[in-house]
Amino acid sequence: MHELAVAQRLVAMIVEEAVRSQAHKIERVRLRLGHLSHVEPSSLELSFAAASRGTLADGAELQIERTSGAARCLLCGAQTVVARHGAACSACGECALLVEGGEELRLVSLEVS
Numbered sequence: 864m865h866e867l868a869v870a871q872r873l874v875a876m877i878v879e880e881a882v883r884s885q886a887h888k889i890e891r892v893r894l895r896l897g898h899l900s901h902v903e904p905s906s907l908e909l910s911f912a913a914a915s916r917g918t919l920a921d922g923a924e925l926q927i928e929r930t931s932g933a934a935r936c937l938l939c940g941a942q943t944v945v946a947r948h949g950a951a952c953s954a955c956g957e958c959a960l961l962v963e964g965g966e967e968l969r970l971v972s973l974e975v976s
């Protein structure tokens with residue numbers, strides 16, 4: 864399961880960060896997740912709960928901010944918001960979009976105690 868691998872990497876990263884700042888517990892984790900990132904937020908939450916069990920991140924609140932997919936049309940140059948890969952340009956209708964944003968999965972902030 865893809866989300867579990869993502870969650871395990873995330874937990875490893877934030878635990879390392881928490882240990883470095885000599886924290887005892889991770890309280891809250893904020894992530895930015897693009898609509899085109901191939902990660903399902905609800906299954907990431909479940910995977911995060913499983914992957915963090917017994918670590919400093921156990922019981923931490925996971926907050927996920929969604930960002931929309933941004934693309935530029937190679938034919939007409941229009942900038943458009945897309946919900947999925949392979950979408951058509953909203954201006955000319957051609958499927959010639961170059962994705963410029965919305966694929967990210969980024970750690971925004973970490974609250975520890």
Ligand SMILES: [Zn+2]
Nearest residue numbers: 936939952955
């Ligand atoms: Zn176009």
